[in-house]
Every structure is written in structure tokens, then in C-alpha cells.
Amino acid sequence: MPTQWQDIMTSATALRRELHQHPELGWQEVRTAERIRTTLSSLNIPWRACAGTGTLAWLNRNSSGRHLALRGDIDALPIQEKTASDWASRNDGCMHACGHDGHTATLLASAQWLKLHEAQLPGPLTLIFQPAEEGGHGAREMIRDGALDGVDEIYGWHNWPAIPFGKLVCPDDIVMCGNGIFTITVNGEGGHASQPELCRDPVLAASAITLALQQIISRRLPPQRAAVLSVTSIEAPSAATVIPAQARLGGSIRIPDEESRKHLNQLIIEIASQTAQSYGVSCEVDIEPRYQATINHPQPAQRLRKLWQQLHGEQALAKDIAVPIMASEDFSYYLREIPGAFALIGADDGRNHSKPCHSAHYDFNDRLIPMVSRLYAGLAGLTTDSSN
The missing domain is CATH 3.40.630.10 (Zn peptidases)
Known part of the structure; x- marks a missing residue:
């Protein structure tokens, strides 16, 4: 045998x-x-x-x-x-x-x-x-x-x-x-890079949203709760002299339970929307739950x-x-x-x-x-x- x-x-x-x-x-x-x-x-x-x-x-x-x-x-x-x-x-x-x-x-x-x-x-x-x-x-x-x-x-x-x-x-x-993924589409006004005052820069706003989201885990959730939020991509294709009209963020969350998922998703929407508004642009947040x-x-x-x-x-x-x-x-x-x-x-x-x-x-x-x-x-x- x-x-x-x-x-x-x-x-x-x-x-x-x-x-x-x-x-x-x-x-x-x-x-x-x-x-x-x-x-x-x-x-x-x-x-x-x-x-x-x-x-x-x-x-x-x-x-x-x-x-x-x-x-x-x-x-x-x-x-x-x-x-x-x-x-x-x-x-x-x-x-x-x-x-x-x-x-x-x-x-x-x-x-x-x-x-x-x-x-x-x-x-x-x-x-x-x-x-x-x-x-x-x-x-x-x-x-x-x-x-x-x-x-x-x-x-x-x-x-x-x-x-x-x-x-x-x-x-x-x-x-x-458990996990989930999110996409944040930032809509601004594109134009010539030499005239930023005539544009509403979605790249700058997307950068600010990225930084703000990274503070959710450390400042908005209890330290005892295991959770992760990672922004994993930023896309804003454009020419070197062109401020684009749109930028897109993508990322992932990891959560221990569905209560944490609900709380984290609400914070993503809230922080992304308010940060975008402060930069004179708008955003759309799409969140897809994956596995529990x-x-x-x-x-x-x-x-x-x-x-x-x-x-x-x-x-x-x-x-x-x-x-x-x-x-x-x-x-x-x-x-x-x-x-x-x-x-x-x-x-x-x-x-x-x-x-x-x-x-x-x-x-x-x-x-x-x-x-x-x-x-x-x-x-x-x-x-x-x-x-x-």
C-alpha cells in the first residue's frame, strides 16, 4: 500500500x-x-x-x-x-x-x-x-x-x-x-493645463479623495475592528498639456461582518462626495459587495x-x-x-x-x-x- x-x-x-x-x-x-x-x-x-x-x-x-x-x-x-x-x-x-x-x-x-x-x-x-x-x-x-x-x-x-x-x-x-470593491468616478471640467483657473481638476480632487479615504480605518472605525480599505488604482488618461474632464478611482474593502460593511460603505460615499464638492467637482460612487x-x-x-x-x-x-x-x-x-x-x-x-x-x-x-x-x-x- x-x-x-x-x-x-x-x-x-x-x-x-x-x-x-x-x-x-x-x-x-x-x-x-x-x-x-x-x-x-x-x-x-x-x-x-x-x-x-x-x-x-x-x-x-x-x-x-x-x-x-x-x-x-x-x-x-x-x-x-x-x-x-x-x-x-x-x-x-x-x-x-x-x-x-x-x-x-x-x-x-x-x-x-x-x-x-x-x-x-x-x-x-x-x-x-x-x-x-x-x-x-x-x-x-x-x-x-x-x-x-x-x-x-x-x-x-x-x-x-x-x-x-x-x-x-x-x-x-x-x-x-468579507470583501467588496468600489469605483469612484470624479467629473470635472477639462481644459488647457496652462489655465487651471478655467478648469475643475478631477485629478487633484481624486488625489484628495484618495488621501481622505485612507483615514477612515484609522479615524472613523474602532481600532479593535479588523478592516482594510485600499485604493488600488487611479485613472485619468490625458495629454501632458491637458487637464482631463474625468478621473476614476478603484479600490477594495475587507470587513469582518456586514455591520462593518454597511458603515464603511456609507463613509466611502460620504467622504468621496463631500471631498469632491470641496474641489468644485462631482463624483459618482459605485460599490459592489463580493463575499461575506x-x-x-x-x-x-x-x-x-x-x-x-x-x-x-x-x-x-x-x-x-x-x-x-x-x-x-x-x-x-x-x-x-x-x-x-x-x-x-x-x-x-x-x-x-x-x-x-x-x-x-x-x-x-x-x-x-x-x-x-x-x-x-x-x-x-x-x-x-x-x-x-
């Missing part, structure tokens, strides 16, 4: 690198979905398409025991890869910069191992291969198409380069923040932590990592529907795996595949020594 286990892990690593070479953006994961489905079929695991490029698969489907679900996300990001790896992206401007290739390969490796021991599973198991996690609300659409039908409990994970390798973060409550906070359920979180420690030792929990992590996850949709837990697992082993997610230099740490596959096997109800 050890050889069989190792063969599966070796194959999963090769698959991960293949997926990395062929990344696809959210709702465009046609090749990725085909690769997943072909693999499931070769393993004689039943599956169906879900929400387009998503896939549901089942093990021990007709059992009457507690029904668990395991999730892996499959989409990539619009980033030009700058690694020099042999498996670097072949798709220009698209990259698996968040490790979803690794999450997918890990779930497929787990599926293969669990299929070999299907008769030992204590209950049904749903495998969720989810598209469009990166802002596309893929989890929401998977749920609408029946991904959680009959499921009692769900688990998921994310690799995290900012955490030491193999250390796990899985609190009993909030693990990752990812909030674990205590019992599943405790189960996951205990199993991780059984596998990797009492010291395997990252107790000095501040939570919530300010990034966001659409796994929050699942946890709003049924009990479950989501874990962050450290990827930084000192071997070029410290680059953050969403970096053009990021690469998934393949050493996590067998570790998380053992975790998934344990959560599914197999004794962990069977995968050693």
Missing part, C-alpha cells in the same frame, strides 16, 4: 503542474473541467457537471451515514507569470497565482485514494470541483445547482505562503474577512484541528497567526448554508514558496498534496495510518 499511495501522490504532482501550465479564468475553465472529468471517469467515480464548468462527484453515494463534502477550487487569475519553472503558464496573461491548481490536484488525489477504500467509508462523500472562486461567486452558483443537496458538513482549505510550512490555522469562528466573511462552525473546526495534530504533531497548529486573515473566500457561501470548516495551511518551507498568493512569482508547494490528502482521508472517515 505505501507504494500505491506514493504512486498516487507522484501522479497528483504531475497533474498539478500540468494544470499550472494551462490556467483558465473563472467561468472559462473548460479544459480544466474536462481534465477533472476524464480523471474521475478513469477512476470509475460518478460525476455530473454543475454550474457550467463545475463538477460534482460522489463516493459511497447510497450509504445512510453522515454526508460530507470536500471542496477544491479550479480557476486562475489574469496575471502574467514571472516564474522560471518548467511548468510555467503557457497561457499569456493567465496564471494559477493562488494555488487552485494544487487544490484541484489534491482533491483528485484524495478521490483516487478514497475510491480504493470506498467500502470503508462510513457515509456518503461529495467532491466539489468549483469554478470562479476569484470574484465570480462560483460557490453561490454551485449551491444553486445542487452542490450541497443532502450534504451535512463541508470542509475546504487554502495554501498560505505567509504561514510556515505545515502549520494550520482553523479557528472556531471567523477565519477570513468566512466563518467556521466550532465543532467541525475542532475536528479538523484535532485530526491535523494527530497527523502532524501537537505543534502543527499556527497559534501566533492573527485572525481573521484579511483576504476573502467564497467558501463563505457554503458555511452560511451548512456546518463546516475552512483551514489555511502554511506553504513557506524556505524553498522558494514564500511569494504571496496573487504574485506573478508565486508557485504552489507540492509538498502539501500528500499532507492534505491525508487530512481529507481522515475527515472522510478512513484511519490515517492507511495512507502512510
